[in-house]
Amino acid sequence: MIAKTHEYNIFVIRFTKFMKNIFLILVLCLLSCQDNDSESSQLTNEKAINELVSKADIDALKYTDFVADAQVEKAVSGWAKYRELSSIILDVKSGNLSFFKSNKEIVATLNNELKSTVPEVVSSPLILARIVAVETKMYKLEGVINLSSPTKESILETVKELLVAYSNLNLQMNKQLERESQRIQKPY
Template identity: 35%
Template sequence: MRVGLILLNLCFLFLFNCGEDKPSSELKTEEDKAQQPVINAKAIEGFKYTDYVLSTRGENAVSAWDKYQELAIQVNYLKKADLSFFNGDKALLKGFIDTLKLKTPPILSTNPIISRTAIIETSILRLNENLTLDNIDNQLKLESVKEVLVAFSNLNYQINKKLERDFYEKIQSEY
């Protein structure tokens, strides 16, 4: 008799608990969307990395390098969360990067600078892929944005370093 009463109570319990609750998968996606950081200028400003700028000699050396100037402008837009250039057609980005590498001034055609342009190419193409795919979460997109900023900053560092080394090699000792 007690077993029947317990079974009857369990049946009522199951009947009352079944109903209008949202499935757990919908709850998880809503929680994930709420926890994902949004790609905006404030999130990009919060990145912790060393942002190198070009020295005066560096600015003079890249003044005729048009594609570098255009990349610098687009990176500044990226810092303001304008992703339109990097979110565009992959073929256009690839053509831009190829032209950037081909038009490198002869004074800056050293292995460290060439490798930095290759790293920029990789990070830009990865950012483009992450931005164009819908199933990529915002955290990974933010990491890709940071990779582009760090790669561009390291290119500036290598340009400054090369020009400084060239400058100090020209100085001759008086003794």
């Protein structure tokens, strides 16, 4: 009888240790799954925004799109940050808004460098004001996209504001270089 109770006690002790190990393994598995879930939800959120607003939606926006003419392109050919901004605007026009998703520092750096590296030939208070307008709209779009649940209408409205601000920057540079080319020196 004592041997059976002793064997039973040993069995219970071993079984208890075994169940503790199984419990620990299950807890570790659940905790590790939780980390992957947050990463996948972030990717899902980014995909949701890109699927929420398509190229067709952005093409349907009504605004006047001014492009930089050949004279402006030549004058700003060395302005790397303007080219980077142009590339971002092309991405936005194609429906790719990933630049603005959780990218606050890069957006701020681009805006600061864009303002500080303006070439002399296009540097004027009017153009600097247009650059500040583009900067404001970029921050606004970045804020709208990073909301927990942005609406399609709010994203499209902010995208339109950014595209209009960029278009106005191009128009202002076109006007300034055109005015400078029309200046005629008066004989004394």
